[in-house]
Amino acid sequence: MTVVPKFPVAIEVDPIALEIIRHGLQSIPEEIEVDLTRTAYSPLIYEYKDYAVGLVDAEGRLIAMPRGGIPLFLANVLEYAVKDGLRYYGREGLEPGDVVLTNDPATLGQHLNNVVMYTPVFGLGGSGDIVGFMTIIAHWTDVGGRYIGSSASTDSTDIFQEGVQFPTLKLRRRGEPVPEVYRLLQANTRFPEQTLGDMEAQLSGCLKGRALFEAMIVKHGQEQVLAAIQAMWQQSEAGAVAAVHAIPDGTYVAESFLDDDGVEVGKRIPIRISVTVQGERMTIDFSEVAGQLKGPFNSGAQGGGVTAARIAFKYLTSPSDPTNDGSFRPLDVILPDGKFLSAGPRAPLARYSAPLASVVETILRAMADAVPERIAAGHHASFGSHRFHGHNPRTGALFSHLDTALGGWGAGRDRDGSGPLKTMTHGDTLDVPVEAQEAMYPLTVEAYGFRQDSAGAGTYRGGTGLIKVYHVDASCNLAVTFERFFCPPWGLHGGSDGAPGYVEIERPGQPRQWVLKASDIHLERGDRVFIYTGGGGGYGPPSARDQALIARDIAEGYVSEQAAADVYGRRS
């Protein structure tokens, strides 16, 4: 039978065999992901989804990644981790049964809690060449450093204060555990049970994924599988190219800024980004973003700038397609060294992810005039992490409870903003139930509800932010990271900004303390913590809003009568 490919697929692979192999490859990391979220010990993995499972080829290029983990690992962290291993060991130095781990900040550019584990997959049922790697990155609960949880720091000034580095170590050699490495890991975490438990879940995921990939190669033949992978990349590339092509050519610029880096308090961090679309290529240029910061809001090039560019590119070009190496081929990133998104190897990185939602949406904002139907107004963009830690008097054990903010998202051209949701750099990340918090930690949540008038007004208004009130039941410490207070979620095309998020602390007999970033606020029993989260920006002039929608918002209590009069000019 002759096959005349209509599409520029240079590799000969039967289109039906290709579909069957594609389904098979995609379901390997999907299956592992389900196992990982069920066997992990830490809520950061099973609820927060701070992990990614990826199947990569012999050079680290992404073959398949499910959509369950958070978007922050879309970029090349898996690829660069594997490349680093290949550089250290060479192909011949990686043997069947080896398992490698790394959190090397110079390679990954993310905080030290993010540990990549991978194992080589050999062809011919395990006796041939390396055909790929099964990789899993996961956020470990604690890897040492000054603060409980390692990445809770908002004031560290170099990487060494933030924990221990594992610069590509073999956890297993030819299937045998390396006891020295286990001892090293055990000795460097405050929560050995949780951390090593998560590591075991990660390890069994790697091993099971490897077996599944090997079985696929046996079933379908190595050549055919490798050819199918090439074809998958080319097809995803073709989809992305078509999407870029549909955007009008031009150079688009947007600007925003972050509040500060926690160390040089009050010093704004400019984010000026230009996006150039020319034919089938898109270039995202970070040349004018702020330089490396003193405080821990830096990221490395791969884990920072390139990641943010890829997330934005994915939002713009192929939101519903599975992600692989081909998805990003039409994208160029200009990122000079020494920016806060391409920081050097010793830079503090603890809060590396906090700025990225703002970077992503600044890229999107640049496109607001080019593709107005696809770009929403600004979202709350703040991780708004609040972490309580200390001794639980009920159990006598150390506890660390992290939650992050849900806030409003921006309005679009024809709809109100959505929410409350986490940020653009989160995905299927679950908020921690109040009942779970109260059962496990010495905290009482007194209220959790919408924050009236926090949404940016507009023809379509933003999503509404929240207020959460904690009552502290036993003395403990609090770390918070709120962002975008001074550059609140922006409105578009005449819409108003949303209200920004912040934290207030109320101690009996004292005026409330207002906080955006802090690493170690001491709290006593009876103190209260008020978490205010941001609303989304509005779209279009408020004066053009449908009166019926304004009336509904008042009746439902999202907007007050006063605000309706002030902002929308409504008379009651």
Added chain:
Amino acid sequence: MFMLAVDTGGTFTDLAGYAPDEGQIRFTKSLTTYGDLIDGIQDCIHKADIPVDELEFFKHGTTLVINTLIERTGARTALVTTRGFRDVLEIGRGNRPNPFDLFYRRDPPLVQRSLRFEVTERMDGRGDPVIAPDRAEVVALAEQLSAAKVKAVGISFINAYLSPAHEERVADWLRDLLPADVFVTRATALSREWYEYERAATAAANAYVGPRVRGYLSRIEQQLKNDGFAGRIFMMGSMGGVLSLERTLVEPIQIVESGPIGGCIGAAAYAEAMGLKNVIAFDTGGTTAKCALVQNGHFAVDPVYYVGGYDRGFPIKAAVLAVVEVGAGGGSIASVDEQGRLSVGPRSAGSDPGPVAYGRGGTEPTVTDANLLLGRLDPAKFHGGELKLDVEGARQAVVKRLSAPLGYSDEDSFVRVAHGILAITQVTMAKAIRRITLERGQDPRDFVLFAYGGGGPLHAVDLAREMHIPTVLIPPEPGVFSALGMLLSDIRVQDSVTLLQPLNEAVLPGMEQAYQTMEAALRRTLESDGTAHDVVFSRSAEMRYRGQVHAVETPIADIKDVKALRRQFEEVYRARYGHADSVNPVDVVTLRAAAHSRMSRPDITRLMQLPEPGSQPAFHERNVYFAEAGHRPTKVYQRETLPAGFSGEGPALIEEYGSTTLIGPADRFTVGSLGEIRVSIGVEDRQARS
């Protein structure tokens, strides 16, 4: 006496009726009547000539609850929460399952904000009361509710899973204060498990459907009584058994899923009769394929169910039989996207317009079209000849919409592509089977594939071959098997409570007591319904390693020995995840108890009247395409002519009303004494390939 089951499904209303004296079952089918669902039921009853006045019971499955929730046609509903938490229902868990959708939005909550009210009350995180509710405040609330003209009220308080006293008190007061036709429900009456959003959503959903279900059931009851009905009504419950009418009126959310459940119960009954321990119930209809596990007569149950799907829907904390559903059925559409990728489903042509071959305006090729082009369906005999199939139309659609864009240019490429459609469909179905087995630590090779629904028998044999499942069973009447299953269903009620304690000696008495309390309550429920017959209790517990959140359901036999309990947990854990830890402390999160009460039911060994043993069935031959063998002359049998004990070799097709069984060239089949077809999957091609 007569027994009757009617299953109202999306397209058809199916009936199965049985009179022990006759010893034979009556089946019929009518189109579901959306104007008034009861018309379709009456239609079936008349068609099958069922003597309503002789009915012992009427069992009924319906899509009423799920449709009411999805189409948002329920009552005007209010939610009452702890002060400070009325927005729980709208905040949800803040997650975005579609991470790259900039406009992601969850389906709106069932109760809008202005109908969510707060009461000053509080239990703390240990279940100790902090603030008791005040009746004066609730009196004022009742006035607000009346003024708002709500017809249903859900009540859900923070930490009530630990102590429901405040919820109970406020519910009693509101029942007292509100007009009798207002449906009042509280969350902890439906679920005693933690997580406030999930429980509040459950209470809201139960309230939302309550008045409509009440109206529907009272009309059914009235109409049946008008026809002389003096028996009892039971409703098909989502957890794998029927519920009394009375319990359904209080907890309508328990019947959120019904159709797939009947089939699973039928599969379990046949498995028991044939002495099979492990069965995968596999049901393929027009739009989806569904599968569920039946092990030693037990079903796996999911503790949470998403109305409208996980991506955008909302959760219900009600035990629903664990069913994995994928978008692969007869109407699933095959298409080629802009990047030249061939996909099949989840879009479906359904029954209107249906596949291209139906000639009712469908233009996109479907799985049914592919089966037709490969000779697996008889164009003249589809649905007993009620519908003539257009082979040429189907061929042209495949060539134009698939072969050409994929780059195939040969004249005969449509065969290759049609087979490709089925191969991709099979991958999707295989994924469902992998999920239902492997994710529960089961090996599909240890199971029998039990296939029914219109399309199940057509795909089961190839699917079994792919999954290395050695045996396929096709029950009698696969096309109306759900109704048959309902007829065989027993009564089942269940309860659960969150314990959240470490597994140690100290917790054992508390566990035992909690189970006994639940079991006593379940028995009281059955007794007050007058349905307690040979009641059997079963216990399980969700357990986990300390620090994990996902717990695994562990069967509990005996609560005397911590070591034995731990061993049991580790066994389940290891089976599921491949490893277990013998050191880490274990927590007991949730205790579950179920009560099972026997109902009189047909004797399935006598359901079917088969032809005389030894009689030789007639057959004809036609060319059918097989992946490994190409086109082969294939024997075509009519199922009603096959006697018990008959055996044959593939390739073969066995046709009957509403379904066709495909048997491959390397396979063998026999007809069993219950009328079931048992296919032994051949291994030649597997050996040839490796």
